Structures are given as C-alpha cells and as structure tokens.
Amino acid sequence: MSESNTSPLLSVENVTKRFPGVTALNQVSLTLAEGEVLALIGENGAGKSTLMKILAGVQLPDEGQIRVAGVPVRLDSVQTAQANRIALIHQELNLSGNLDVGANIFLGREPIKRGLIDKKKIREDSVALLARVGLKVSPDTIVDALPIGQQQLVEIARALSVDARVLIMDEPTSSLSQHETERLLKVVKDLRSRGVSVIYISHRLGEVRELADRVTVFRDGANAGDLSRDEITHDRMVQLMVGRDISQFYARKPHQPGDVALQVSGLETPANLGHRLSFSVRAGEIVGISGLVGAGRTELLHVLFGVDAAVSGTISVDGQVVRLRSPGDAIQAGIALVPEDRKQQGIILEMAVRTNIGLPGLKQHQKTGGFLNRHQEGKDSAEMIARMRIRTPNERQVVQFLSGGNQQKVVLGKWLAMKPKVLLLDEPTRGIDIGAKQEIYALMEELAEQGVAILFVSSEMEEVIGMSDRTLVMHEGRITGELTRDELTEESIMQLATGNVGTPA
C-alpha cells in the first residue's frame, strides 16, 4: 500500500516519552501511508495510548520527531493536531448524550449566522457527513437514543467534519456487537478507499486480520515488530505482543462434566416476554451464550443473579429450586456474576483491592453484632491477589489505579472468595489485554476442573469457540439453538444468532 517514492502521510520517528520514574515510550517509530489502515496492537501498558495522546496533541514527546507529509510538526495542542487534520476517537465516547446528533458533530465549531447558531447549516452538513459513515438517522435525534454502535459512527462523522485525513481509533469495537462491528469495519474500509488513513488500535485480533494493511506491535513502550499484510496471522500477532510463542491460546481441555448444577426451566425474563428459556449447566462445564447485542443475554444473566425478577419459570441450583429476589439471594444460593460493565457494576473504583474483594462476603463472615471480620477479609484478599496474580503494589491500593485486566481479576477474585457453585460471566475479557485474557481463560479452566458450573456470555466468537463445551445461541430473547463443541464454527453461530432456527447437523 505504502508508496516508497513519496514521504508517508504521517511518520513518528524515535519518539520517547518519560513520566516521573517510568519511560512510557522508548524510541518508538511508525509510519502511515495515505489511504492505509495501520493496526497498532500491544498489551495494556505497551504505550499505545501514550502515543495516541501525543498524536492528538494532548501530550508532547520528550524526544523524537513527528512529520506530517514529510514536514516536521510540533503537536502542542488538540487544535494543532486538528489543524494537521489528525483526529482521535476515544475508546470511551466523547459525545454529549443529551444533545442531538447534529449538535454533537459541530460541538465547539457551530456555524454562526446573525449571532445565533445556524441550525439549518448544521442539519444540511450533518446529513452529508452521516451519509459518509452510512448512518441513516436524522441529525435531530438525541444521541442517547442511539445504540452505542451508532454513537460511534456519529463520533466518526464528527472527525470527518474537521476534514481529518488521519483517524486514530482507540478500541472502537470494544463495546459493539458483532453486527455493529461489521458495520463499523465496513465504514473504515470505505473511508480508506476515499484516501483517509486510519490508525486502528484493537485487542480483537480477528478484526485486525480482516481490516489492517499493516500491523505495528508495541511491547513495553518499544517497537516489537511490524507485520505486512500477508504476515498477519493470529499466532504471529500474539507472539509479538507477549514476546513468546503461544502454543495454545485457549486452555480448554477435554473433561467429564458432573451433575446438573444450574437448571433453568421455562424462564421468562422481562426482556424476553413470551419466550420461555430452558437449559442446564453441569458442574465442571463451561457453557457459552452467543448472540448479537440486544439478544437478551445480559438480561438473562441479570435474572439468574436476582438483579431483575423473573416473570415466570424456575431456577434450581443443585436440584433445589431457588427464589432470587435480589443479588443477596443469588449469592446465598451459590451464584456469582461478573458483570458486563466492570466499572459501574463490578467494582468500586475508589475503594481498595482488599475492600472490593471482601465486599460480597461481609455478611457471611460478620462477627456477632454485625462487626467486620477484618481477619477473614485480609486472608481472602491475600489469597486472591496471589491466586489471580493481581498486579498491585499492595492490598490497600485503590482499584482505579489498576489496569483493566487487573481490575477484572479483582472482580473475579471477590466472587471466587465466595466459592460459588455457579459462575456467570458477562463479557469477561472485554477491553483487557491479551496476557490478562489468557490468565482469565486459564482460571475458567481451573474453576471448571474444580466443579464450578460456568455460564459465560461473549461477543467474541473466537473466545466462545475456544472456551465453551456447549454454546447456547440467542436471538431476540429466544434460545435459537445449542451447539456442541464439534458443531461450533463462526458460521453456525451466526446462522442461529441472526434467527435462522434449525438444528445444525
């Protein structure tokens, strides 16, 4: 793709960035040609976000040179970056949800007519921009009313509105469904064909394989290698990221499941009124739930954890029917949930690792009179930090200063301390780096071996295929099919996930 006779559109040359006591970037370089999609991958902490902040004008490098079309530039503010037509799309979207789409696209750059905002111009220009990203909504739609995938497209439209020719996308698909992801990938490909260059940061290697013209890998703040289009394979990428060969990424081994631990019969949830769900999970079994976002998977887990009430039907644990009116009831019954939204539901960011791990067990371990059992809390947290290999200076560390992967380990740790019989996992590896992912897979394997029944929801096909013994596929609140390990392929899942009901051979 890159043309050797002209200088690249963007080049980063030997950039170093130091923070007090740590070198975040050490002599890193990359180039980006016009109309090229460069995937930038690496574990969390590899320095990707630091480089993105430098390119977006949020931080200045200590050493090194950045050139745009061969000309050295000093990106000392977001405005300078914009003037050089570089736009960053954050992992966590930067939209004002209470404003409409048009207002968001032109936020801070509203066209003015006679001292007032020129709404007509905003509307007209927005329609054209939205068409470029393939989003068919009115510019008057309030952003909050849009699903997250469409909000992402609004953000891209905003970047295009400043006429960006370098688009930096930081994990754009981490909260999108398969369907929305496909749509986004199509938009990116389309932009590429119009000459826009994209730096695409993602942990999802499947997307990278599909989309990238080239891959640059960072490890520990330095270049770890580059892959040209025909070298991009899952194994090569993983190998460069973690710096060692990974013979088997997923750990699932053949095994013999035990008795039925979780039995769901005729369950009707608020999200699937009129459909009755029945299935079971055996002790030591890992069952995946696949499907598109909005298929009712998270809602099902919420009912199984007592967050929402079941409309009808029964849930049994180890043959005992349980009534789940609150998460407290579910915990009592031996059910634990690692929720989808880690920061909102999984952990209390401002509290210590130790306090977070101890939280579900407070009641069970309390001393007479409701006094805290600090001894037990300390024991549990020490055990979990060691067992989960949580990377934290000590147990008093506030969770928000840990990386996403380590935060997720804290969530898992707080539930493992409760020794659950049934473990529900909702997108357990979303937004965490590959090393931590692997540790979580290994842990799931270990727990299954110990006889825990695991039910996990995932939008990552590779993960479902790699980790589950059986997979239930949901579509619009129903279970459209069940696939055994032998039947599991991306195609068979998609068939059922899009509503093609049938029993695959």
Added chain:
Amino acid sequence: MKKNLGILSILLVVFMATAFGSDSFFTPYNLFNLVERSSLYGIIGIGVAFVIITSGIDLSIGSLIGLVAVVFPYIVVDRQLSLGMGLLTILGLSLVVGIVHGLLITKLKLQPFVVTLCGLMIYRGLARWLVSDRTMGYGNESFASLKVLVGNVSQLPGCASLPGAKHVPVAFLILVSLGIVAAVFLNKTIYGRYLLALGRNEQAARFSGINTTKMIVLAYVICSLISGLGGLLFALDYGSIQPDSFGNFYELYAIAAAVLGGCSLRGGEGSVFGIILGAALMRLLMNSISMLGIDDQLEPTVIGFVILIGVVVDQLVKRIAAHRRAVLQARQASS
C-alpha cells in the same frame, strides 16, 4: 486523623487569636456555652453525615428541628398530655419523616435534594400552622426533668462531686457518646461498610449482594432521628421557640460541618471526628466574631470564607498527594 489536621490547626489558630484578642472569651461562662452549642451542631452534623455518605443530602433538618421544637410543648403544654407522650410523639415524627424520605428516594428514585427540599417547606409550614405562629416556651415545670440535658455534668445523678463537672455540658457527653457509636458503626460494622460502598457506587454495591434500598432508608432514618434529638436539645437550650424561624439554616450548618470534616458530597467518605471539629469551628467562628467586635452582620460572610478556604486547601492537598502517589507508582512500575 491525619486528614483532619488541617481543620484542627485552623480551629486552634482561631481559638488562640480570639483568646488573645478578647477578655471575655476565655471565661468559664463563655467556654461552657461555646462547647455546648458546638456539641449541638456536632450532633446534627453527625446525623447528616450518614446521608451525605450515601451521596444523598437532607435539606429538611432545620425545619424538622423547628417542627419537633414546636410539637413537643404543644403535646405537653397545650394538650396537657404526659412528657412521655410528648417524647414518643417527636420520636415517631422523626422516624416517619426518615422512612418517608428514604422510601421516596429509593423506591420512587426521586432525588434526595428534591425530596428533602419539599420536606424543608412542608415541616416549616406545619410547625407554624399547628400553633398559629405562637412563640412556644419551655418554661413549664413539666420540662424541668429534661433541662438537665442542657445543663452541666454535675447536675447528673451521682456526678455532683466529680472535679470540673460543672464546666462540662451534658450535651458534650451526648455528642461524645453519639460520636463513638457512629464511628464504630461506620468503621467497624458491615453496615457502615455497606454505606461507604454504596455511597461510592450504588450499582456495584447492589451487584455485590448489598441490600442498598434498606441501607439508604436506614441512613435517612438515622439522620431524621438525630435531627429530632437535636431539635429537642436545641429547644431545651433556647427555651423560647419562634415557629417561623427556629432551626432555620441548621441543615446548612450541619452540611457545612460535615463537609469541613471531610465528607464528600459525592458520597463514600466521612470521618466522625472531622465532623465534630467542623461543627466546633463554625460555632467558634460565630463566637469569635462577636467577641472580637467584628460587625455581626458579617458573620455569615466570615463563616462562608473560612469554609471556602478550608475546602480549597483540602483540594490542593489532595492534588499534591495524588501527584506524589502517581510518581511513586510510576517508579515502582519501572523498577
């Protein structure tokens, strides 16, 4: 303790300055009154801290104090019912107010600010209407047995001969006992931990099996009960109650004490000792202003500035600490 050092030093500085600047400040009479009033403010500050910790607020405290102060003599004197009946009524009243606030906030998901703002107006109006704005007095001999609550320790049974007892207000003892119970509850019991956790992140607390509805209602009940107690003590101390103004702004003093004492209005934080210091500082400032001959009309302005300076300094200290921690962490990570 460490985080209360700032406010403790301001308290000492103001105390010393006033002691040097005024002859009548460092007298047993003035100090007794100062400690007593500080204690009363501290008591309602502890009450409101419980709801602030849940990231809520209670704006109705002053009006509830007014209502309690009016209802009590209304039952005992106007209605000629027994003292016990009067106490039972104000206890029940505070309890119901707390439960209603809590249920409206948790079950109907109304904002605490709105619910208790309505309470502020409702209870004030009720207090005025009930007695047609008549001034209510606590001179009646039925109240004599309760007056000891706003007296000195030597008046307590069996304490007459304790050295220095005459100089210690009973209200201070009440504050200390309440403070110890509250501190133990918040820091040593699972329920305190529940409150701190849900104040930070209610959803995550609920997903950890905590019955957050029950805990939030409990916080509002505790706040209203303590306000009711505060109302009784303030009324006994002042002795004469104007229904239209008694307790006005007390909720704001209570909130200010809690904030000065380290409670964040975002919830999840709070130290009982800090709140007591906050209340003492505010009372001390009021006292100092009159002692030092500063124009009375400037009183709210001075207090406002001191609180502002307090929170600004606190914020700066936090920033420096956060920066230091980040540097330290980066060093650890790189080694």
